[in-house]
Amino acid sequence: xxGVSQSPSNKVTEKGKDVELRCDPISGHTALYWYRxxxxxxxxxxxxxxxxxxxxxSGLPSDRFSAERTGGSVSTLTIQRTQQEDSAVYLCxxxxxxxxxxxxxxxxxxxxxxL
Amino acid sequence: AQTVTQSQPEMSVQEAExxxxxxxxxxxxxxxxxxxxxxxxxxxxxxxxxxxxxxxxNATENRFSVNFQKAAKSFSLKISDSQLGDTAMYFCxxxxxxxxxxxxxGSGTQLTVLP
Numbered sequence: 001x002x003g004v005s006q007s008p009s010n011k012v013t014e015k016g017k018d019v020e021l022r023c024d025p026i027s028g029h030t031a032l033y034w035y036r037x038x039x040x041x042x043x044x045x046x047x048x049x050x051x052x053x054x055x056x057x058s059g060l061p062s063d064r065f066s067a068e069r070t071g072g073s074v075s076t077l078t079i080q081r082t083q084q085e086d087s088a089v090y091l092c093x094x095x096x097x098x099x100x101x102x103x104x105x106x107x108x109x110x111x112x113x114x115l
Numbered sequence: 116a117q118t119v120t121q122s123q124p125e126m127s128v129q130e131a132e133x134x135x136x137x138x139x140x141x142x143x144x145x146x147x148x149x150x151x152x153x154x155x156x157x158x159x160x161x162x163x164x165x166x167x168x169x170x171x172x173n174a175t176e177n178r179f180s181v182n183f184q185k186a187a188k189s190f191s192l193k194i195s196d197s198q199l200g201d202t203a204m205y206f207c208x209x210x211x212x213x214x215x216x217x218x219x220x221g222s223g224t225q226l227t228v229l230p
């Protein structure tokens with residue numbers, strides 16, 4: 001596609017429910033990143049994919065968070081047993097490669113609200 | 116580890132005037148890239164300008180330019196002829212060109228352009 005597409009744009013859920021957030025990167029981009037942005041804060045790195053593998057999962061805040069990428073394209077971030085502190089905007093980005101020379105293109109994010 | 120510090124949480128400027136946003140960083144890498152991203156209310160992170168650390172010449176993009184002081188680890192953004200559409204949160208970020216794959220962000224500066 002022309003840009004990075006994320007869905008849903010907004011999600012309201014009850015504490016304890018599971019949620020799935022989807023990211024569709026730019027076609028041909030091999031690297032994919034998930035970031036979390038809490039209210040009024042900067043971006044916190046969660047996980048990075050090169051192709052379908054995730055060499056860096058260091059940012060996942062707990063074992064309730066997981067992510068997968070299939071076919072070197074679409075990625076899903078899953079949050080199990082959501083907590084109120086999970087409320088944030090989840091941003092996805094993709095790039096042609098994983099070196100620092102490659103510019104990340106971001107999606108518009110998924111705003112998650114946990115009641 | 117890399118860190119980015121933006122010491123101005125909020126700034127305002129009159130339309131058509133010039134404003135400078137500050138950013139300092141720390142890294143042990145010898146080669147890296149620095150970025151300024153803009154995030155309007157739409158939430159989409161938009162690349163404003165990029166600087167390669169090994170290039171001494173300051174990057175410019177139309178009304179946007181940087182003052183890159185490598186020894187001081189400073190990377191400020193100057194916006195000339197400010198426009199209402201420049202109102203946004205501005206983030207400074209750094210990424211290593213080597214093995215690190217995380218784009219590390221500062222906490223952001225909210226810029227408001229006043230009519």
